[in-house]
Amino acid sequence: MKHSKLVTKPLTREAFSQFGDVIEIDGSQHYSINEGAVERYHDLANLDIDDGGRAIISFFKINHTKTFPHKFNLMERHPKGSQAFIPMFNAPVVIVVAPKGESFSSSNLQAFATNGKQGFNFKAGVWHMPLISDVKDRLFVVVDRSGPGENCDEVSLENETIELTLA
């Protein structure tokens, strides 16, 4: 069994651009509406839903607690649509991604930690680790795809475990 190590780095638009969008107020285009009563931070994620599907809003509720270092070897992808996550809490979230492609390897994984005020939108087909949290019952707003066909592929690394730690 091979053991690989992976360490988080801060989530930024630049570092994450090949995987998707960072959904955050800082640095976003914005303008006033309702005669200045409300500021609109506009169009923060590229919702890429295939023609046969439609965008939907869901809540994801965390039903576990994970501690670091976190060991895993399974990733998933949604080939037919993007998937956006917006945390409903003010605490960092750790994500692991790998570029689009038929599979992934431990050599092309990247781990990011949000600053506690960021959401993220995975491009269609981008590999990502299933959602983890150190606190149970946390909520995320999720905007992703509903529609016909299989839209979740899972792949495990064989004879290999990744050990994920916080920077």
Added chain:
Amino acid sequence: MKHSKLVTKPLTREAFSQFGDVIEIDGSQHYSINEGAVERYHDLANLDIDDGGRAIISFFKINHTKTFPHKFNLMERHPKGSQAFIPMFNAPVVIVVAPKGESFSSSNLQAFATNGKQGFNFKAGVWHMPLISDVKDRLFVVVDRSGPGENCDEVSLENETIELTLA
């Protein structure tokens, strides 16, 4: 100048059904994903975006403070798409709506107060009061439409003010 009074009632799916969706966990369809690690509360709003537009995610940040009773006479609608609001805070939100149609009158307004854990999705064309809050800098996740054409109509009641109070 005519003065009309309007009092909030609790936001429920039944009471709100002609105006749109209540986005909440209570009573929603849900199922486990990721081998039970996450519970998915699935497809909570009917995102109705016209063919020329696309669904987008934005943040709205409150840039005012309102107190009750709140006086207003202006409502708005978005004829080309639904508009979903999910508060990023745990406190009631007060909304006022009127049915779809060319205009509205003080006689067909209804006011609702959320329970602090609810979002709401206005159907395309439903009249609603601009967003109000008693606390500045509060954030909402908004999923609505981007696309060509005018998609915000505003109408004021002439010689009439509505006085909105909490139940």
